[in-house]
Amino acid sequence: MALSIPKHITEYKLAKDLFTRGSDIILSDRGQQMKQFTQHGTTSVFEHCVSVAKYSLLFSYFLEKTLRIKCDKTSLVRGALLHDYFLYDWHESDPSHRLHGFTHPYAALKNASADFKLNDIEKDIICKHMFPLTPFLPRFRESVIICLADKWCALCETFKVDISSYLIYRVNYRIALATGELTITKEPEMACES
Numbered sequence: 001m002a003l004s005i006p007k008h009i010t011e012y013k014l015a016k017d018l019f020t021r022g023s024d025i026i027l028s029d030r031g032q033q034m035k036q037f038t039q040h041g042t043t044s045v046f047e048h049c050v051s052v053a054k055y056s057l058l059f060s061y062f063l064e065k066t067l068r069i070k071c072d073k074t075s076l077v078r079g080a081l082l083h084d085y086f087l088y089d090w091h092e093s094d095p096s097h098r099l100h101g102f103t104h105p106y107a108a109l110k111n112a113s114a115d116f117k118l119n120d121i122e123k124d125i126i127c128k129h130m131f132p133l134t135p136f137l138p139r140f141r142e143s144v145i146i147c148l149a150d151k152w153c154a155l156c157e158t159f160k161v162d163i164s165s166y167l168i169y170r171v172n173y174r175i176a177l178a179t180g181e182l183t184i185t186k187e188p189e190m191a192c193e194s
């Protein structure tokens with residue numbers, strides 16, 4: 001079956017959708033703290049999570065359009081933004097980071113539960129996103145989507161393939177507007193996106 005993503009879904013609209021559903025996470029102090037930690041290659045944990053949210057949303061649009069399979073998009077975005085909310089630099093040599101691949105979903109869940117009210121789908125997304133490295137099967141279709149999007153993004157980031165820089169620029173633009181760093185009231189759409 002040919003990939004059928006609606007034409008109106010542009011990076012601009014994806015950034016808007018993502019920001020609307022997860023602005024409390026994106027704007028929080030600890031959400032912004034994820035920018036300080038490197039995930040894969042030169043990509044920060046924050047950029048990685050935004051990228052996973054983007055591809056999860058795209059995949060959910062595809063499922064809805066082609067197979068009429070609906071997803072809880074808000075849980076999908078929030079789970080993506082929080083799936084690596086472990087808040088430390090796993091590249092630093094520290095005995096506690098040795099099993100990072102296996103343990104960070106639980107560290108992320110602990111931090112996310114302390115800072116935000118999570119539903120069952122979001123908890124499952126965070127906890128199971130490393131499947132099959134962690135041997136617990138994802139329970140919801142949203143968790144499966146994040147599992148796949150996470151691996152796709154990790155692969156591209158490791159091999160320095162640019163898959164999300166424009167979306168990240170749009171999200172940072174919205175952060176600057178929301179925090180008052182930028183004072184214009186209407187975000188200009190790109191001519192090619194109108």
Ligand SMILES: [Fe+2]
Pocket residue numbers: 083084104105129130
């Ligand atoms: Fe992870």
Ligand SMILES: [Fe+2]
Pocket residue numbers: 048052083084150
């Ligand atoms: Fe991840």
